[in-house]
Amino acid sequence: MPSIFAYQSSEVDWCEPNFQYSQLVAEFYNTFSNVTFLVFGPLMTFLMHPYIQKRSRYIYVLFILFTITGLFSMYFHMTLSFLGQMLDEIAILWLLASGYSIWLPCCYFPTFLGQNRSWYISLIVTITLVSTCLSFLKPTINAYALNTIGLHIVYIVVQEYKKLRGSCKNSTESCVPFTQILPTSPRGSILCNYMTKNKELRHLIEVSTVIWALAITSWISDRLFCSFWQWINFPYLHGIWHVLISFTFPYGMVILALVDSTYEMPDQTIKVRYWPRDTWPVGLPYVELGDDHKSC
Numbered sequence: 001m002p003s004i005f006a007y008q009s010s011e012v013d014w015c016e017p018n019f020q021y022s023q024l025v026a027e028f029y030n031t032f033s034n035v036t037f038l039v040f041g042p043l044m045t046f047l048m049h050p051y052i053q054k055r056s057r058y059i060y061v062l063f064i065l066f067t068i069t070g071l072f073s074m075y076f077h078m079t080l081s082f083l084g085q086m087l088d089e090i091a092i093l094w095l096l097a098s099g100y101s102i103w104l105p106c107c108y109f110p111t112f113l114g115q116n117r118s119w120y121i122s123l124i125v126t127i128t129l130v131s132t133c134l135s136f137l138k139p140t141i142n143a144y145a146l147n148t149i150g151l152h153i154v155y156i157v158v159q160e161y162k163k164l165r166g167s168c169k170n171s172t173e174s175c176v177p178f179t180q181i182l183p184t185s186p187r188g189s190i191l192c193n194y195m196t197k198n199k200e201l202r203h204l205i206e207v208s209t210v211i212w213a214l215a216i217t218s219w220i221s222d223r224l225f226c227s228f229w230q231w232i233n234f235p236y237l238h239g240i241w242h243v244l245i246s247f248t249f250p251y252g253m254v255i256l257a258l259v260d261s262t263y264e265m266p267d268q269t270i271k272v273r274y275w276p277r278d279t280w281p282v283g284l285p286y287v288e289l290g291d292d293h294k295s296c
């Protein structure tokens with residue numbers, strides 16, 4: 001039985017041919033396409049620093065785990081080792097678990113927990129510990145299980161999008177739709193902030209859902225139709241997945257921060273900005289705290 005450190009000791013191998021450019025790097029493009037994780041993680045930490053200081057320092061954990069995931073993914077594609085595979089998948093699992101713990105609005109909690117976030121976090125930690133142990137039983141299904149969790153995140157985001165679209169209708173739902181939490185204060189500027197925020201939020205959700213759909217299509221295509229991609233001499237779809245899925249992270253963080261601010265920071269003005277320039281057609285979204293009750 002090969003060592004868990006040994007090159008190609010993982011049962012998983014991606015479509016890109018191995019050792020094409022170097023004896024040290026098994027999958028060259030799949031390894032170096034993770035560089036976006038190493039850039040976006042620290043950059044987002046810097047850009048969102050004032051927001052994180054105000055909201056919760058636990059959010060730093062998410063950005064650190066995101067960067068670590070990129071490092072482990074690089075190690076995995078460089079070696080295709082069993083250790084690399086497990087580190088990559090377990091880091092993703094804990095990244096998603098931290099995201100759920102911090103961001104999931106209370107209305108999505110299982111009913112038996114009520115609205116108690118401490119109980120909910122204990123449940124998430126327990127499930128994640130058990131899943132970490134289970135992931136060693138059948139490692140080939142881990143990535144599919146992680147993508148199923150990804151599908152659930154998209155489901156939540158789509159639910160929030162529907163609430164934004166249905167903002168004119170009255171609702172009797174126990175989970176109050178985002179745009180129905182209209183301010184009771186007479187200050188028109190707050191209403192103005194809500195409307196600007198909702199428009200931004202809809203745009204972010206639309207863009208991120210398209211990016212995620214392209215990413216998951218690339219991931220599945222690489223897994224299922226490898227012979228076709230090799231036949232047309234383009235076995236690089238998994239590298240494209242890395243770049244696209246790393247873009248969903250800043251989008252996901254900003255979407256969840258905006259949704260969360262309605263519940264947790266209702267009086268705080270939050271602005272969506274894009275790095276490097278708001279005016280450029282492509283950019284990384286982040287949130288900036290504005291002056292409270294500032295008009296738009």
Ligand SMILES: CCCCCCCC/C=C\CCCCCCCC(=O)N[C@@H](CO)[C@H](O)/C=C/CCCCCCCCCCCCC
Binds near residue numbers: 100150209245
């Ligand atoms: C309310 C919950 C909030 C949770 C927020 C968390 C947001 C996380 C966003 C992105 C994380 C991306 C991590 C990707 C790691 C890629 C490493 C990799 O490629 N590993 C592969 C092997 O090299 C492995 O096969 C991949 C496994 C599947 C990973 C599944 C990740 C799901 C990401 C879901 C993102 C949803 C965004 C929704 C936006 C509308």
Ligand SMILES: [Ca+2]
Binds near residue numbers: 014015016018027
């Ligand atoms: Ca390969």
Ligand SMILES: [Zn+2]
Binds near residue numbers: 030073077238242
């Ligand atoms: Zn990968």
